[in-house]
Amino acid sequence: MTAKTRSHWKEYGTAFCATLITATAGTCYGWPSPTLPYLKSKESDIKTSADEASWIVSIMILCSALTPIPSAYFADRFGRKTCLLLGAIPFIIGWVLVIVAKSVAVLYVARMFSGLGYGIVYTVAPMYTGEIATNEVRGALSTLITLMNKVGILAQYCIGPFVSMRTLAAINLILPISFVITFIFVPESPYYYLKFERSERAERSLRHLRSGDIRLELKNIEVSVQEDMKNKGTWSDLIREATNRKALWITLGVFTIQQLCGSAAVVAYAQDIFSVTGSKIEDYKESIILGCVQVATCCLSVVLVDRLGRKPLLVLSSLGVGLMNGTIGTYFYFYAQNKEDVAHLHWLPITAILIYIVCYAIGLSTVPYVIIGEMFPTNVKLYASCVAHIYTGISMFTVQKLFQVVKDAWGIYTVFWGFSIFSLLGLMFMLIVLPETKGKSFACIQAQLRRDVAKDNARKLITVEY
Template identity: 35%
Template sequence: MSMGWTSPVLPELRGPHSPLPQPPTSQQESWVGSLLVLGGLLGPLITVPLSRHVGRRYIIMGSNIPLLLGWLLALVATNLETLYAARVMWGCATGMMFAMVPIYIGEIAEDQNRGALSALFLLFINVGFLLAYAIGPFSDYWGLTGAGGVLSLFYIPFTCFIPETPFFLVLKGKTEEASKILQKLRGTTEESVKEELEALKTMVAREFKEEPRISDLWATRGNVKALGICVFLAMLLQLSGIDVLLFYMEELLGKVGTNITASDGTIIMGVVQVVTSCVTPLVVDRLGRKLLMWTTSLGLTIFLTIIGFYALLDNYYKIDVSHFAFIPLLCLIIYMVLFTLGVGPVPWILVAEMFPARTKCLAGGICSFMCWLAGFVWTRFFRDVESSYGIYTAFWILAACCGVGFLFSVTLLPETKGKTFDEIQDMLNKKDKSKEVEPVAV
């Protein structure tokens, strides 16, 4: 919800009921939008050092501290500096969640439903966007911001109910507690989870003989390949333009010439995201990661290109395209459907399942960091590209990035659907199970 807050709020900041003494400039609005993404860089820097000692559960609960602080700062803001600080706090909170929640899900899920459960992460992110889009047009600045603050107050009581992951409990030697948690998660008996518990104990004994080091990330060919794949896809997630579209949705719908009000169009987009997110868990473990990635990235390339051509005819050549004003909204709706099915959830699913336990938290933090870094660069300079070269050029750059993602997914992305962690490692290293992975010379 804090990520979608800018879309309805930026017009409010230019209006008579703004909390600011004067309307912000275009550059200042760019900072309001992009500072959340910059704050997201702090998330992995917090979660990675703490995850081995504090546990996944308490990091997820603790992310509410900067989140709630951000809502409080936004509520009392009377100048841009306070708003900037609020956006950084929100970014820190969401960065912590993006770095830790996929790992948490990967550690509590079974192999056959890991993808579906990971896809639910994106579903509830989109519910938050829809809340911001739906409340914003029918409320003022303080109403929307207050609603976000109230929801944040419920965060700690509800997250108290989530258990620590069995893997972390085994890592800390709490085998009996890990067994009880596994019984609850699987809905079965102690005898039924004994085999899975023994597998966790074997994994911990094998992977954590020594303290994990950053050099472990390039200790094997499989780790290097997994890191390269996940970093690229995490950056593609941002370079496809999703944060730009979500942060500036109302503004963009007005600029590309749709014949529907910006607020109505934004609500439609939010509903499409949520509905599609409900479908994603049903298909991600049936169709597989590779198929979803190459088909959706190809589709994003096509429809972003079409929006660019429409904007070129409308804004640059001043051709009357009013009879086709439905095209940009339709293309953006299809964009959201495709993104929510593939390019959005798949990178986080792969982060949760491609790395061995020893390097999972560190690798997840690096992928999250690079994702937020790419997002900050694009959200900060999108308006500069738009003002200097036209909004059509900005859409074509997004299309080109998605085109690169399509080629990457077709040629280099392996399929991990339904495979165990060990099978995925064997595939990445191109080794038989009976053979040990040889380290790469460095």
């Protein structure tokens, strides 16, 4: 085994320990799917209405928008590793509250704590994995964040239908505790140490992550950090600096498409959606199939993101989810008009949803977290990450909450047609605006953004003169 291969294995091992916390986030994200049918049933010891169920789903994501700013400050001041370790505490509290819950109000509070942890994790984890990785595997390591999230969701689909709500919560409690025990022993980001001129600690961290001679890479990282830190980054730099402004516009655009294609609603309401498809397969089995397909496709994305590139995967993903959303919406429309007319097509919804999941998982699910780790210089990366995740949290909450409202008011087919329109609009955005960053260093990406900004300014000047 070569030194380069050993280094890559070390990077994957460290990233795996770090992303155990995103698997915990996945358990929180997927938990409502097998749990809501029970809570809304007559057998439930916590009587829950449809409106209360929609709040149980969405309040977690709403609260996730509260923690990016404080976690950004904390990660910048005390380190990415410390912040991620503290991020496990809200998850632990959340699952303990579910175990002891006797009312819907306690479930709300439990989901709020889970949301606080969710916001911390998705602000800091992309930065940590992006900073410990070499250029060759940075994309693959960043996609591990989403892969582990999908593993957590799959665990809910597989275990939830067969155990009680409280037993499922007790099982889920194992993950954040395991994360704390393992992550204590991994190194801090060398970028963080060099930002505070702690060269010896940065060298020890890099030696832990690499095999062979690290002197050249350490020097390159040091130069990159010094270049980024010449001017101390501030919140206003995200808007004032033209390259940061363009990167933020691109990043928020990608995350908008990720949410408005409907993924948050499909995952959280999976069993409810399958219950109205007319399929002959039991709802929970369809959810398990969906979860398995998510995980398998995310594994494929880990392999493809550093081979095919970011842009091709996102374009293919947007096209696929747009077409499948349209197909699902059309089926539900005819099913609502006269279910007998489409009885022979009972296989279509599950097939279309599975293709949707494949298309979503291969690009929109994973690549946005790669992009946010690559598009910004070190001095403003945390600020950009927290802005993106506040925005994403609000968008995801809106999608999850309005799914039930629109479904009840205008039919489930209207929801999926809306998702289809937004997905196809996103396809055009990807083709026109998104740059390719595959295999490029952070410095090269920044140089490309500066060239793009210069071209944009030149076009504006020509337009004004004309």
